[in-house]
Amino acid sequence: MTATPVANGNSEIRFATIPELAGALRRREFSARELAAATCDLLEAEGGRYNAVAAVTRKRALREADRADRSSAPEGPEGALRGIPYGAKDLLAARGAPTTWGAPPYRDQVLSDDATAIRRLGRAGAVLAAKLAMVELAGGGSYRYPSASLQGPGRNPWDLDRWSGGSSSGSAAAVGAGLVPYSLGSETSGSIGTPAAFCGVTGLRPTYGLVSRHGAMALSWTLDKIGPMAHTAEDCGTVLAAVAGGDRADPSASGRRFRPLAPDAAADATRRVRIGHAEEDVAEHAAPEARSALAAGVEEFGRIAGTMRRATIPEGYPFGAMVGTVFGAEGASIFSELVDGGGVDALLDERQKAGLRAGNEILARDYLHAMRLRTLLQRDFAKVFHEVDVLLTAGRTSTAPQIDQPLDARPPGAGSTPAADGKPVGNTPLIPAGNLAGLPAIFFPCGFGTDGLPVGLQLVGPPFSEPLLVAVVSAYQAVTDHHRKRPAA
């Protein structure tokens, strides 16, 4: 630990936002090198507590921090990340550091180049301090236990006996615990949203194709997205602005950029935004411990933003079957060598092994059927977004489960399978539905359950509506303090 103002015990700095840290660096309260060193100290000292860290990248961090300290580039939005440390999910390649994909068969893997997202953050002056833990292979075969990770079960900063969520477990826990101010995670279907909701941080899943996946482990070519997790929506937007954009190395990259709305436009958009929601999401499907806080969050959100009306996602789609078939089939191709060669047996979770093997038996006609349903789903979502600008629902309908609990053991009414009880599903399948349609989402805290654990909401918009999502949630966070709450040390 250093003896500077940036030392580990300084909780103001430890939980500071990106602009707060940038201001302190600009005022020379500490240097980027001191901040990087203290961040690495903290990651080494406390990362194991949450099983959040795959590797601390101290040498690289100090090198990048020195470069930031020497930089004479002008201040402004382009320099917003200069000297600010972060962590990246361990499915993103970082030159010279291990990239284990959270899985024993890849524990010694070192890739020779940076993922595009990491390279872009480096160009923006950001400082990579750690590779962060994840569920093995991002949970591609489905997994039964939180322990399905090379680093062990992701522990929640709010209660170490609860799960941090997955598969971007370390990315959320490290931000929630104040080990790094922001991180990169990835989502195929729920892997940013779930850990963001469970750990009480803000997470942004970009539109499919907005952020290059070059250098990221592929689980599903048509579903994978890379996105930021941070303390605020504004910070997610700052990171997204640095990593979004075209990339010839990723055929799915759309070439679109992200720029946040100017303050006047953001205020106007927030005033006018039409929010769609379904009352039954919380009233009928939320778990008892989360219901009251989620209901209060929806009401609070409605007071700060535009108008609210009933609107639901397109009906009649087998979302779970579609997602399972698409990533099951694509994952079977991606990991064919691992499965056919027997390396799959070294994975940690028996359900994961069985799921990856079963992917070999998905028929081409079923995969294509699921893909053709995605075409219809996109068309139907476009109709929904003619009536409303965004959809609002619970991030997750329950709080984080026990760390040793099988993930298929949630009791009835715990918010996991609302369709099973015959009640209207409302917008509760928004995570698989939004991912299948390639839609952006922002997940943000809105309070705490009766068990003291964070709960949050998600806001989903049409493709490339990230500027609106960031503006509206920033307006919410400007008048609430749920995102400022910190777990006990």
Place this chain on the structure above:
Amino acid sequence: MSDERPSDDPERLREVAKEALTANRAALRARPVPIDVEPPTIFGVEQPRRPTPDPASRHPGTA
């Protein structure tokens, strides 16, 4: 409830995974797709064209 959970026996979990596959197949086939609907392009899921009016006109900068 506990009786309904799959055990951690690898053989049983393989059966569970196959049962899930069968259930997915049935759910997909219960939702027919018109013959003229193509899948989205594999690389680059097509983004739907927005119906008019374009929301971007109400929210400058959102496009």
